[in-house]
Amino acid sequence: MTQNNKMSLTTRIMLGMVTGVFLGLLFQFILGNKEDVLIPLGLFDLAVKGFFVDGLFHIGGQIFIASLKMLVVPLVFISLVCGTCSLSDPKKLGRLGGKSIALYLTTTAIAITVAISLALLVSPGVGYDVPTEAAFDAKQAPTLTQVIINMFPTNPINAMAEGNMLQVIVFALLFGIAMALSGEPGKRVAKVFDDLNTVVLKLVTILMNLAPIGVFCLMAKLFTTIEMGLILGLAKYFFTVLAALFIHALINYSALLKVLTGLSPVTFLTKMKDACMFAFSTSSSSATMPVTLETATKKLGAHNSVASFTVPLGATINMDGTAIMQGVATVFIAQVFAVDLTISDYLMVILTATLASVGTAGVPGVGLIMLAMVLNQVGLPVEGIAIIMGVDRLLDMTRTAVNVTGDCMVTCVVAKSENEFDTHVFNDPNAAKALEKID
Ligand code: ASP
Numbered sequence: 001m002t003q004n005n006k007m008s009l010t011t012r013i014m015l016g017m018v019t020g021v022f023l024g025l026l027f028q029f030i031l032g033n034k035e036d037v038l039i040p041l042g043l044f045d046l047a048v049k050g051f052f053v054d055g056l057f058h059i060g061g062q063i064f065i066a067s068l069k070m071l072v073v074p075l076v077f078i079s080l081v082c083g084t085c086s087l088s089d090p091k092k093l094g095r096l097g098g099k100s101i102a103l104y105l106t107t108t109a110i111a112i113t114v115a116i117s118l119a120l121l122v123s124p125g126v127g128y129d130v131p132t133e134a135a136f137d138a139k140q141a142p143t144l145t146q147v148i149i150n151m152f153p154t155n156p157i158n159a160m161a162e163g164n165m166l167q168v169i170v171f172a173l174l175f176g177i178a179m180a181l182s183g184e185p186g187k188r189v190a191k192v193f194d195d196l197n198t199v200v201l202k203l204v205t206i207l208m209n210l211a212p213i214g215v216f217c218l219m220a221k222l223f224t225t226i227e228m229g230l231i232l233g234l235a236k237y238f239f240t241v242l243a244a245l246f247i248h249a250l251i252n253y254s255a256l257l258k259v260l261t262g263l264s265p266v267t268f269l270t271k272m273k274d275a276c277m278f279a280f281s282t283s284s285s286s287a288t289m290p291v292t293l294e295t296a297t298k299k300l301g302a303h304n305s306v307a308s309f310t311v312p313l314g315a316t317i318n319m320d321g322t323a324i325m326q327g328v329a330t331v332f333i334a335q336v337f338a339v340d341l342t343i344s345d346y347l348m349v350i351l352t353a354t355l356a357s358v359g360t361a362g363v364p365g366v367g368l369i370m371l372a373m374v375l376n377q378v379g380l381p382v383e384g385i386a387i388i389m390g391v392d393r394l395l396d397m398t399r400t401a402v403n404v405t406g407d408c409m410v411t412c413v414v415a416k417s418e419n420e421f422d423t424h425v426f427n428d429p430n431a432a433k434a435l436e437k438i439d
Helices: 009-032 041-086 091-122 144-149 156-162 165-180 183-225 229-233 235-261 265-271 273-282 285-299 304-317 320-336 343-359 366-377 384-389 392-417 423-427 429-435
Strands: none
Touching: 009 041, 009 183, 009 273, 041 165, 041 183, 041 273, 041 285, 041 304, 091 235, 091 304, 091 320, 091 343, 091 392, 156 165, 165 183, 165 304, 183 273, 183 285, 229 235, 235 265, 235 320, 235 392, 265 273, 265 392, 265 423, 273 285, 273 392, 285 304, 285 392, 304 392, 320 343, 320 366, 320 384, 320 392, 343 366, 366 384, 366 392, 423 429
16 A cells, blocks of 8 residues: 555644544534524534534544454454563563552552642632532442452453453463463464564554544544533633643653653653544543554554553553542532541542552543542542533543553653663654554
8 A cells, every 4th residue: 555645644633633623613603503604404403413423423433433442452462462472581571560550550649649739729619609400420439359350351252352451461461471481382373473463553553544534523523512611610620630631741751751761751742642642532541552552662662572561551550641630620529519628638539549540441431430439538429520520521532641641651661671662763753654654
């Protein structure tokens, strides 16, 4: 297949995103001001809503998300088996696990501390009137013991069918170790897995080239229906969460990356653009995983033996952006309901939100469900979630981008510390093109 498109993939995705947002807002405006536009209304509604929004855009967007999700299980399983098997030293696996989990938990704790501090400074909930109809149906959040036990699959095929990533990770690790220990037969199977890996990665590349259309459809549909007016009422909460997300992504990650690896934060953030746009438009770190993995290995230079482990693990247990929303939301809800939280309450929030992020699946909106667990811990009314639900979608998109950036930052740190990092790839601006070539 030849590449006759001069524009870079990033530019094309960006274009898809911007035109999608613009068209969605335009449709929303026209649909909301039908009386003024003097068009036969029934026909217009039918054309815009029926044909475009609920038709073309919906179908295009859903197919795009489905194809991303379709790749997650095969990609994680195959690349993790390859990665584990290629680790020369089995002890390395334990070290990798220890370092990644410690870093993921630490960055999440930092994220929520920043969020709580900023929220206390801004006081987003002071003076906000509680709407009488606020109601939220809290679902049961899993306990930590459940999360740990559930990591071990009784049936790996079932784990794959259900997309239970922690179970798939555990099975792939064990399978990869067994392969490495199996001598000749293990080597033969490893060759097959290496080839499979190449094929699945090609599929990722093909899909990425269709991303501009998928992203356009997702944005156009979302922005036709999203109620931007709600943001005004909750502006203080909304912008405090956004500010905390940006502080964490731009300042905290940059500082950690620089101090722990010496790598350039500017290069890192520039190379994160595509993955962030995928995360933003899908609101799912899980669906973004194929792109995150490609970014970590082909753009940032982390070796597959590390990235194939840290990226899926991060997409499953590392949710810094989500923890930030939960920190600000807790302070907001406490202030709205005039509940005074003590220092130990805040410490409890930091601990619970950090652990909750382990149990938060990387799919849209789960962060809000896990927020119920955090609020319960400190005795705040779960109904408070209903107040912020209306503006959560846009925040979900942004925090998912932060979650994915965190996964890649930790991947770079761990890979660098294990000498499984190619600095030439990291510093090569053309490595960005690696994801675009289909031929
Ligand atoms: N959408 C987020 C993610 O996939 C999770 C959440 O905060 O709801 O990372």
